Amino acid sequence: MAExxxxxxxxxxxxxxxxALKDINMQVKMGEVHCLxxxxxxxxxxxxxxxxxxxxxSEGVYLYEARPVRLNSPRDALDxxxxxxxxxxxxxxxxxxxxxxxxxxxxxxGWGPFKRFDLDNANRIAQQGLADIGIHVRDPEQAIxxxxxxxxxxxxxxRAIHFGAKVLILDEPTAAxxxxxxxxxxxxxxxxxxxxxxxxxxxxxxxxAYPIADRFTLLxxxxxxxxxxxxxxxxxxxxxxxxxGAELEELEAELSEFSRADQNKVANA
Amino acid sequence: xxxxxxxxxxxxxAASENHDERLRQVSRLKRLLSRPExxxxxxxxxxxxxxxxxxxxxxxxAADGVLNWTxxxxxxxxxxxxxxxxxxxxxxxxxxxxMIGFAGMMIAIPAVYWDWPVWLALMFAFxxxxxxxxxxxxxxxxxxxxxxxxxxxxxxxxxxxxxxxSILFTNRTIVGGVHDRAEGDWLAAAFGGEIGGWLFxxxxxxxxxxxxxxxxxxxxxxxxxxxxWMLLAIVCSWVLMRTKYGNWIFATGGDAKAAKNVGVPTDxxxxxxxxxxxxxxxxxxACQVLEFGSAAADRGLLKEFEAIIAAVIxxxxxxxGYGSVVGxxxxxxxxxxxxxxxxxxxxNSDWFRVFLGAMLxxxxxxxxxxxKRVTEAH
Numbered sequence: 189m190a191e192x193x194x195x196x197x198x199x200x201x202x203x204x205x206x207x208a209l210k211d212i213n214m215q216v217k218m219g220e221v222h223c224l225x226x227x228x229x230x231x232x233x234x235x236x237x238x239x240x241x242x243x244x245x246s247e248g249v250y251l252y253e254a255r256p257v258r259l260n261s262p263r264d265a266l267d268x269x270x271x272x273x274x275x276x277x278x279x280x281x282x283x284x285x286x287x288x289x290x291x292x293x294x295x296x297x298g299w300g301p302f303k304r305f306d307l308d309n310a311n312r313i314a315q316q317g318l319a320d321i322g323i324h325v326r327d328p329e330q331a332i333x334x335x336x337x338x339x340x341x342x343x344x345x346x347r348a349i350h351f352g353a354k355v356l357i358l359d360e361p362t363a364a365x366x367x368x369x370x371x372x373x374x375x376x377x378x379x380x381x382x383x384x385x386x387x388x389x390x391x392x393x394x395x396x397a398y399p400i401a402d403r404f405t406l407l408x409x410x411x412x413x414x415x416x417x418x419x420x421x422x423x424x425x426x427x428x429x430x431x432x433g434a435e436l437e438e439l440e441a442e443l444s445e446f447s448r449a450d451q452n453k454v455a456n457a
Numbered sequence: 458x459x460x461x462x463x464x465x466x467x468x469x470x471a472a473s474e475n476h477d478e479r480l481r482q483v484s485r486l487k488r489l490l491s492r493p494e495x496x497x498x499x500x501x502x503x504x505x506x507x508x509x510x511x512x513x514x515x516x517x518x519a520a521d522g523v524l525n526w527t528x529x530x531x532x533x534x535x536x537x538x539x540x541x542x543x544x545x546x547x548x549x550x551x552x553x554x555x556m557i558g559f560a561g562m563m564i565a566i567p568a569v570y571w572d573w574p575v576w577l578a579l580m581f582a583f584x585x586x587x588x589x590x591x592x593x594x595x596x597x598x599x600x601x602x603x604x605x606x607x608x609x610x611x612x613x614x615x616x617x618x619x620x621x622x623s624i625l626f627t628n629r630t631i632v633g634g635v636h637d638r639a640e641g642d643w644l645a646a647a648f649g650g651e652i653g654g655w656l657f658x659x660x661x662x663x664x665x666x667x668x669x670x671x672x673x674x675x676x677x678x679x680x681x682x683x684x685x686w687m688l689l690a691i692v693c694s695w696v697l698m699r700t701k702y703g704n705w706i707f708a709t710g711g712d713a714k715a716a717k718n719v720g721v722p723t724d725x726x727x728x729x730x731x732x733x734x735x736x737x738x739x740x741x742x743a744c745q746v747l748e749f750g751s752a753a754a755d756r757g758l759l760k761e762f763e764a765i766i767a768a769v770i771x772x773x774x775x776x777x778g779y780g781s782v783v784g785x786x787x788x789x790x791x792x793x794x795x796x797x798x799x800x801x802x803x804x805n806s807d808w809f810r811v812f813l814g815a816m817l818x819x820x821x822x823x824x825x826x827x828x829k830r831v832t833e834a835h
Contacts, residue, residue, distance in 0.1 A: 263720075274718075276714070276715065276718075277715070278714075278715040278716075278718040278719050279712075279715060280707070280708050280711035280712045280715055280716065280778060281711070281712075282707070282711045282774075282778040282779045282828075283704075283707050283708065283711055283778070287704055287707065287708075290704070291704065291708050291715075291716065291719050291721060292705075292708070292716065292719035292720035292721045293719070293720065294701040294704050296700075296701055303700070303701075304695075304699045304700050304701075305699055305700050305701050305703065305704055307699065
């Protein structure tokens with residue numbers, strides 16, 4: 189088996205005259221969390237859409253298990269075992285955990301006109317699938333509208349894993365989540381890695397990415413700033429590269445100005 | 458701050474540890490409360506109690522009285538089931554009522570004026586209705602227009618066609634004489650007949666139900682319209698709750714985009730539901746034509762609203778993705794019981810509409826509350 193399950197070689201993507209991605213190189217390994225970092229407009233979305241088969245590279249080579257592939261649709265990617273969990277999660281709040289878990293891929297029993305959705309088994313599998321990644325649901329028939337954002341994210345991930353994903357692409361899984369829920373989602377990501385999956389994690393939050401990632405690819409204005417192993421780079425260096433160090437220093441100066449003002453206020457009062 | 462932070466964090470931490478437990482601890486009562494059919498079942502019980510008190514001795518609950526309001530409920534129930542399934546799938550059909558009139562003519566005109574055997578006329582009507590349902594659904598799905606508008610257009614088109622075509626072919630708007638043609642027809646019996654005559658004869662014999670002076674039982678059998686209602690209720694409930702297709706209906710109505718993204722053929726689901734609604738309207742039309750022996754161009758007027766009301770009272774959400782066939786059937790039952798009960802109780806029947814509107818309002822408020830319970834994270 190190839191060292192890298194998924195590899196991009198000098199991939200570019202143009203939309204008319206717009207260069208969305210230019211000469212991107214990245215390698216994704218099984219059992220690794222590969223973090224894709226970049227500020228807004230860095231080309232993260234285009235890159236994951238290219239990885240997940242929505243867009244095709246304008247130039248360059250997409251290798252899957254060391255063979256060049258051309259993914260013509262998300263369905264195509266899914267058939268290869270590349271599953272993407274988008275921010276909208278593709279879940280229906282009014283439906284139960286189980287019904288969501290199996291939505292579009294219902295398991296059936298029975299024959300001919302009596303073929304039916306095997307709910308007992310489905311409940312069991314959904315509950316087990318969630319338990320495997322550390323989410324315990326007492327009642328798989330509860331509507332997922334009652335679950336928190338983090339739990340829904342975990343459910344979407346568990347669903348992708350259950351249906352045979354080898355590469356899991358997570359689009360901003362921690363955006364709009366509270367601290368504790370973030371931790372839960374990141375734990376689930378770690379579980380997925382422990383099961384040998386390759387995880388591509390897209391985020392602009394270094395603090396979420398750094399603890400879990402094994403490798404970083406940094407994007408800025410459609411170009412890659414390179415791929416780094418975690419051992420080779422500190423959090424601050426990543427942060428600096430991502431946003432452009434100068435802007436951050438400016439921000440820090442402003443923040444310290446604020447805190448000084450606050451302290452003065454407290455002292456005066 | 459530094460002093461208060463730890464003490465504030467401690468209970469917060471404790472709460473967050475209990476959080477998941479609390480979230481999933483759903484008592485039996487609460488779970489019952491989030492069933493979509495709860496409202497209509499309790500409503501039906503209330504209505505029964507009310508009429509048992511005010512009209513208990515009027516014959517409303519004697520065999521012929523029961524048959525009377527059950528038939529009315531069944532007529533509405535059949536189209537209510539269609540409307541309910543479509544609403545769960547996230548769409549509306551305002552052309553149900555016009556479809557009843559149009560389908561009736563599609564049966565009566567070929568049978569009486571063109572000398573077709575009744576079974577052929579029935580099949581013609583069913584295929585015609587399915588084709589119209591398909592067109593309706595196809596336009597909605599392909600254009601992305603609200604089904605409210607598309608089916609409103611069909612409400613007028615079909616009603617207009619019914620009148621215009623019946624004048625064109627027969628020069629009248631009421632086509633009678635179907636009874637003679639239906640005599641001995643194998644398929645006509647499935648809509649116009651009765652079943653269980655022997656049972657009622659026997660019940661009358663042992664004195665459980667009343668008889669006419671000539672000895673015939675007051676109720677001679679169960680009309681096919683009730684049989685169709687029960688049959689559709691059982692089959693549709695099963696399909697909705699227990700099959701893959703049922704899951705697709707919920708998914709399509711709940712969030713069509715999400716459903717599409719995981720591979721549910723939402724367009725096909727919607728089109729098939731429009732076809733099913735047209736099918737239900739035709740079943741009702743066939744039962745009416747074969748029972749009365751005639752088709753009338755104004756039949757089914759305003760029935761689309763009654764069907765939607767039955768579905769809403771039954772717990773279906775106007776926004777789709779939630780509802781119950783059993784609920785819609787109870788909604789129709791409430792309807793039938795009140796409509797007939799008002800006569801039995803000797804009230805002025807004008808009050809029926811007032812009651813209906815009030816009932817709809819209460820049901821929608823109740824459903825909104827339930828949806829909040831079901832969908833909102835605590």
